[in-house]
Amino acid sequence: MSKIIRKLLLSVLSLTLSAIMLGTVTYAWITMTNKNFLDGLVVNISAGDKLEVSLDGITYYSTLPSDLFTDALAEIQMEDITSFDGETFRASRSGAAGAAIPNIDYASLTLWFRTDGAERNVYLVENVSDLVQYDIGMDGTYVVSMGMNWRSDETFVNGPNEIDDIVHVGDHNTYYASDAVRISFLEEQIPENLLDTRNADDLVQIIVDPSGDPLRGYGVPYGALSYANKKVVHPIQTPIEKPNVVNELTEFFPHNPYVAMNENSKIMELIEDGEHTDLTKTYYVGKVTLNIWLEGWDADCFDAILRDEIKVQLKFRAGKANTN
Structure with missing residues (x-):
């Protein structure tokens, strides 16, 4: 929350994008590790036979040189910010502090993909966040953090039940920065x-x-907002409108792993660009902006997550829309 959380500084930001082919099903994933103090940056991006990646849409790589990311992300100081649409970011809940700055207040990268395969919709898939631990990952999409133990200096409500979800002065609990992370995709x-x-x-x-x-999502009256209101003279009101947010990712039909059951987490469509491979196969290309931030209106955006460490892995899958 603004005025509660000041900075989440990154020590090592490791971003890996890779793609593999299993039969003709294309997967890709991104892995990011986020630590407190900016000390260095390691970025690796690679792609498989059917999916190539680029930062400029001109030069494509099967393995993207890590130094291409260094300048873009070197100045990141992740702030608690807020966004209603995943595109416009404000540096405070009210917006009075002005616009947040990409790759300083939040991570923002433009990625291009191209393929000559038959599956041309790209989806974020397989959220396994509840199944992983900070030091033990697994295949799939996840956001996980180490967690920070915090002793509360106020009594506040930390859940929808005003009786059972009370945190008292002196109570110790573990709070996770990963619970306040949001990710947007802008095709x-x-x-x-x-x-x-x-x-x-x-x-x-x-x-x-x-x-x-969703019960601990954007603009609920408990959690971090309840705590914040113990610190201010004039209570902060909950927002009237809330953003549309994807809580469940797209799944694919078991009997046809190339067809999506829904479009929940579709992030782009690859469009023919008229160029051809050496084998005269047509290229299909897409462009997307990826933003990652700490949502200041989230119920879990407490002071305590300032020094937490976050790992993010995003797994993508190319597929076809369900036309039935």
Whole structure:
């Protein structure tokens, strides 16, 4: 929360993007490790035979050189910020402090993908956040953090039950920065691609809450907001409107692993660009902005998560929409 959380500084930010082919099912995932103090940056991005990645849409790599990310992310000082649409970020709940700055207050990267495969929709898949531990990961999408033990200096309500969810002065509890993380994907039209005739209404724009818990989501009156209101003279009101947030990721039909059951976490569509591989297969290209931030309106955005450590892994899957 603004005025509660000041900075979450990154010591090592490790971002790995890779893709593999299992049969003709394409997967990709991103792994990010976030520590307190900015000391160094290690970024590795690689792709498999059917999926290539680029930062500029011109030069594509099967393995993206890590130094290409160094300048973009070197100045990050993750602040508690807020966004209603995953695109416009404010440095405080009210917005009075002005716009948040990308790659200083929050992480923001533009990624291009291309493939010559048959599956041209890209989905974020397999949220296993509840199954992993900080030092033991697994395949899939997850956001996990070490957790910080905090002794409360106020009595406040930390859940929907005003009797059972009371935290008293002196109570010790563990709080997790991972519970306050939000991730947005903003698909972009590619104007230089004459075959990409989509307009803004055709493009995907989603916010994902990796915790998958809407009861502890944006603008609830308990949790961090209840605590914050113990510290101010004039109570902070809950927002009237709340953003649309994806809590459950897309799954695929068991009998047809290439077809998505829904479009919940579709992040982009790859569009033909008229270029061809050496084997005369057509390339399909997509462009997306990835934003990762600490949501200041989240129920778990306490002071205590300031010095927590976060790991993020995002797994993507190329597939087809369900046309039935």
